[in-house]
Amino acid sequence: MSTTSAPTEPQAPDPLAPDPRGRAKQRPGDLWFSGSALFAGSMILATLAAVAFFLIIQSIPALGAGSDEASLISTNFWDYVWPLLFGTIWAAFLALLMAVPLSLGVALFITHYAPRRIAQGLGYVVDLLAAVPSVVFGLWGILVLAPAVQPVYAWLNQNMGWFPLFSGDVSATGRTIFTAAIVLAVMVVPIITAICREIFLQTPVLHEEAALALGATRWEMIRMAVLPFGRSGIVSASMLGLGRALGETMAVAMVLSATGTVTFQLFTSTNPSTIAANIALTFPEAFGTNINVLIATGLILFVVTFLVNAVARWIVNRRKEFSGAN
Amino acid sequence: MKISRIAQLGAVAAIAALALSGCASNEAGGTTDPSASDAPALTGTLNGSGATSQQVAVQAWTAEFQGANPDVTVNYDPQGSGTGRESFQSGAVQFAGSDRAFKAEEIEAGPFDACVEGSDLVEIPAYVSPIAIAFNLEGVDSLDLDPATIAGIFAGTITNWNDPAIAATNDGVTLPDLAITPVHRSDKSGTTANFTDYLAQTAESVWTYGSVEEWPIQGGEAAQGTSGVVNAIKGGQGTIGYADHSQTADISSVNVQVGEEWVEPSAEGAAIALDASPLAEGRASTDLAYEIDRTTTEAGAYPVMLVSYLIGCVEYADADAAALVKGFFGTAISEAGQEAAAAAAGSAPISASLAEQSQAAVDAIK
Numbered sequence: 254m255s256t257t258s259a260p261t262e263p264q265a266p267d268p269l270a271p272d273p274r275g276r277a278k279q280r281p282g283d284l285w286f287s288g289s290a291l292f293a294g295s296m297i298l299a300t301l302a303a304v305a306f307f308l309i310i311q312s313i314p315a316l317g318a319g320s321d322e323a324s325l326i327s328t329n330f331w332d333y334v335w336p337l338l339f340g341t342i343w344a345a346f347l348a349l350l351m352a353v354p355l356s357l358g359v360a361l362f363i364t365h366y367a368p369r370r371i372a373q374g375l376g377y378v379v380d381l382l383a384a385v386p387s388v389v390f391g392l393w394g395i396l397v398l399a400p401a402v403q404p405v406y407a408w409l410n411q412n413m414g415w416f417p418l419f420s421g422d423v424s425a426t427g428r429t430i431f432t433a434a435i436v437l438a439v440m441v442v443p444i445i446t447a448i449c450r451e452i453f454l455q456t457p458v459l460h461e462e463a464a465l466a467l468g469a470t471r472w473e474m475i476r477m478a479v480l481p482f483g484r485s486g487i488v489s490a491s492m493l494g495l496g497r498a499l500g501e502t503m504a505v506a507m508v509l510s511a512t513g514t515v516t517f518q519l520f521t522s523t524n525p526s527t528i529a530a531n532i533a534l535t536f537p538e539a540f541g542t543n544i545n546v547l548i549a550t551g552l553i554l555f556v557v558t559f560l561v562n563a564v565a566r567w568i569v570n571r572r573k574e575f576s577g578a579n
Numbered sequence: 580m581k582i583s584r585i586a587q588l589g590a591v592a593a594i595a596a597l598a599l600s601g602c603a604s605n606e607a608g609g610t611t612d613p614s615a616s617d618a619p620a621l622t623g624t625l626n627g628s629g630a631t632s633q634q635v636a637v638q639a640w641t642a643e644f645q646g647a648n649p650d651v652t653v654n655y656d657p658q659g660s661g662t663g664r665e666s667f668q669s670g671a672v673q674f675a676g677s678d679r680a681f682k683a684e685e686i687e688a689g690p691f692d693a694c695v696e697g698s699d700l701v702e703i704p705a706y707v708s709p710i711a712i713a714f715n716l717e718g719v720d721s722l723d724l725d726p727a728t729i730a731g732i733f734a735g736t737i738t739n740w741n742d743p744a745i746a747a748t749n750d751g752v753t754l755p756d757l758a759i760t761p762v763h764r765s766d767k768s769g770t771t772a773n774f775t776d777y778l779a780q781t782a783e784s785v786w787t788y789g790s791v792e793e794w795p796i797q798g799g800e801a802a803q804g805t806s807g808v809v810n811a812i813k814g815g816q817g818t819i820g821y822a823d824h825s826q827t828a829d830i831s832s833v834n835v836q837v838g839e840e841w842v843e844p845s846a847e848g849a850a851i852a853l854d855a856s857p858l859a860e861g862r863a864s865t866d867l868a869y870e871i872d873r874t875t876t877e878a879g880a881y882p883v884m885l886v887s888y889l890i891g892c893v894e895y896a897d898a899d900a901a902a903l904v905k906g907f908f909g910t911a912i913s914e915a916g917q918e919a920a921a922a923a924a925g926s927a928p929i930s931a932s933l934a935e936q937s938q939a940a941v942d943a944i945k
Contacts, residue, residue: 395810403815425760426800426815507807510800511765522760522800534803537631538659538767538792 305555312549314542323542325535334550336515340430340525341554343517344505345498347434352441352498353491359442360449365475376450383443391507394436395428399508402435403427406520421518428510431519433527436504441494448493452486453479485569492565499529499558506530528554622650625903629655629663629676632769632823633706633887636911636920637676643919644910653907660769667693667890673900674891674907676706678769680868681890683861693900694892699863701944703937705911706887706920707927709849710774712833714819715812716740718755721843723748725836730782732819733761735798740817748836755817762811762820763794765801773885774821780873781882823885825925835883838876846927848881854930855880865893865940867933884927893943905944912937 320326326333359379363372403426410423456479464474480487511526511534526534528550536547627637634657641653658666660677664685667675670692680702691700712729714722724732728744731737737744741754764771769792776790788795800818802811808822812830824832824844834841842848855877859868873882889908895901910916917928929937 395807395814400814422758424800424815425758425817426811428800428802428811428814506765506803510802510811512794512797512799512801514797523797526765534766537657538661540659540662540665 308548308552308555311545312552313545315545315549318542318546323546325539325543325546330546330549333546334528334553336513336525337528337531337550338553338557339515340511341499341527341529342557343525344430344434344437344509344527345495347431347519348437348441348498349491349495351434351438352445352494353487355438356442356445356449356490356494357487359446360453361475361479363446363450364453365471365479376447379443379446382439383447387440387501387504388507390436390440391504394432394504394508398435399427399432401427402432406431410520418517418519421516421521421523423520424510424522426510426522428508429520429522430509430524433505433509433524436508437498437501440501440504441498444497445490445494448490449483449487452483452490455486456482488565488569492562495561496558499554499561501527502529502533506533620650621648621903621906623652623899623903625651625653625674625900625907626672627653627655627663627674627676628658628666628672629890630660630678630769630887631657632678632708632885633657633676633889635924636706636926639919639923640907640911640916643916644907647910648906651903651906659767664890667691670896673895673897674889674904676887677890678772678885678887680859680866680888683859686866691892693895693897695894695896698892698894699865701865701891701893701908701940702868702888703908703912703940704853704867704869704886704929704933705889705908705937706924707846707849707853707884707929708887708925709824709844709846709881709884709927710770710777710821711824711827711844712819712821712835712883713809713812713827713830714833715815715830716755716757716817716819719752720831721834722752722831723834723836723841726778726781727785729833729835730778730785732759733763733778733796733799733821734786734788735761735796736785757817760815760818761799762802762808762818763799764808765794765803767792769887770805770821770823770885774883776871777873777883821883823925835881837880837882838878840878842879842881844881844883846921846925848879849884849927850930850933851877852880852882852884853886853927854933863893865943867936867940891944894945898945901944905941908941908944909938912941 315323316330318326318330320328359375363376363379367375403424406427406429407423409419410421413419460478460482461474464478465471469477505527506529509524509526509530510522511530512523513526514523515525516523532547532551536544539547634655637655641655644653645651655676656672657676660679663672663675664677664681666672668689668691673693681700686700691698694700712724716722722745724745725748728737728748731744738759740757740759746752746754771794772790772792775786775788775795778786779789794801800811800815800820802808802820805822805826808820809826809830812818812820812822812827819833824846827844832844834843836842852873852875853869853871855875856869856872859866859870862868868888869886871882871884871886875882889911891904891908892901895904911920912929912934914928914934917926917934920926921928
């Protein structure tokens with residue numbers, strides 16, 4: 254191989270050479286584009302800040318309110334919001350528990366196992382699921398899913414009622430928190446699948462081929478090359494799905510029989526409501542300080558989503574050096 | 580290149596101009612010429628807000644009123660009774676729809692910015708709707724229940740269908756050994772307020788929670804809206820719940836004990852129950868607020884019903900608003916208006932005597 258010899262650097266600065274510290278000449282198009290990109294980026298930050306500001310300002314009257322100022326509160330604000338927060342997190346947790354493995358399976362099937370044509374068709378159908386409005390899911394939940402799963406709940410309650418999650422008076426209509434979690438899982442699967450699909454396709458082919466060349470089976474190859482590489486992407490996808498599950502309003506409001514009890518039982522009629530569903534149900538007839546109370550519950554949801562995302566990011570960042578991305 | 584860029588800009592400007600010119604000029608701008616109060620040529624905009632229960636009926640009345648007076652626009656914002664009353668007091672709207680009339684203390688305290696200082700209020704019960712207690716029990720088509728039993732079921736003290744209290748009033752009906760699932764509203768609702776008022780008045784010892792807009796107990800099944808409750812009742816076995824009668828046509832309802840009889844839910848029964856109730860005391864003659872007597876033993880009365888009021892001023896600060904409100908309220912209580920509301924919302928047309936009294940109140944608006 255021949256190396257090109259670099260020209261010798263001038264010993265003294267040549268007055269005719271371009272200033273090494275100077276910028277390249279900026280054309281109007283460049284300025285316009287970088288300016289609008291900067292504007293778009295700061296708009297997102299500004300919108301987020303504006304929403305946070307609105308939530309905080311509107312919540313302040315509610316945080317110290319008692320039952321004479323706001324008829325929704327019986328003792329104090331935290332007693333009002335705690336069952337809702339519990340319900341939100343519990344329903345979202347159950348939904349993710351069902352959705353993430355399913356989405357990973359679908360994404361892996363589409364990227365690594367399915368023949369090309371089936372993979373494209375399946376991908377298209379999963380994306381179509383994301384286009385269904387939440388209200389339709391709510392209607393489907395009440396009219397189809399709840400009556401269908403109610404016999405399963407009754408059977409589990411009768412035969413495995415010793416297990417704390419299955420105990421209690423089983424619901425006659427099937428409109429329980431577990432049904433709501435199933436509906437949420439169905440709504441969240443397309444989001445996680447779509448992103449994971451793209452992530453898995455980005456795995457360096459060399460890594461995959463190296464694993465296969467060393468004698469790994471297809472599943473071992475996926476476990477060694479694809480999943481570690483895509484770990485941060487899977488967490489991102491799950492966080493997006495979690496965001497939707499935490500904030501889902503109409504489907505939960507329609508499907509869930511919410512009575513405000515804090516309980517882990519999955520199959521009873523007495524379930525905690527979620528923050529978003531509670532706002533949807535209570536806001537139409539709320540006035541005065543009650544509206545501030547509802548907005549304050551929205552602020553709590555905002556903070557919780559923020560925290561969960563931050564924790565997830567931190568977990569992923571800790572292991573960044575060891576991920577297959579490097 | 581330059582020509583095409585100018586052409587692009589020109590095209591964008593032309594499209595923008597075309598799109599913006601398509602926006603209709605704002606119609607809402609307050610009333611225009613003051614016309615005679617019952618001349619057919621009323622014009623202007625009438626704003627109201629309040630109860631969601633009346634929403635469909637108000638739409639029917641709006642259609643009638645706007646049909647007779649094509650230059651009038653009526654806007655009704657179903658924000659809920661509480662918000663409606665607040666907006667009316669602050670003068671933001673000219674009339675309110677409310678599931679309960681203003682209390683005497685509230686009228687004393689005021690202020691009512693849409694009205695002239697010291698003016699009385701016009702409160703007419705324009706919307707009366709029966710609340711059916713519907714159930715879904717296989718093999719049972721009708722049930723006769725007395726108030727104490729109904730209260731026990733909904734309070735959670737009676738938990739099984741073959742309870743002796745239910746069997747006592749239903750001779751010859753085989754009641755299965757099945758748990759009762761009482762269904763209630765998960766949202767704040769005037770239907771709940773009226774139903775719990777019935778329970779509180781007729782079975783005080785069993786139903787100790789009084790009349791409330793939000794269900795007070797943490798048991799039973801909760802559903803959103805009237806259609807939610809109806810679907811929940813239909814979707815389960817052994818369910819029982821309360822919902823507006825217009826939407827429970829295809830499920831069985833409870834016959835409620837009134838005196839010695841068992842009365843089934845009907846629009847006429849609700850109207851009879853309202854007529855059998857006394858007016859609230861100490862009110863102006865234009866203020867037809869009723870103290871609904873749910874313990875009435877009047878023949879044929881069905882006391883489990885919801886009454887919703889239309890509220891306005893006797894003397895308006897704005898004479899044009901007075902003319903519009905007078906016309907609208909007149910349409911609402913007219914026979915045609917009540918028939919239209921009955922057809923659209925399943926409400927009970929008010930009786931002739933109540934219509935007369937209401938008309939007298941409406942005529943006083945100026």
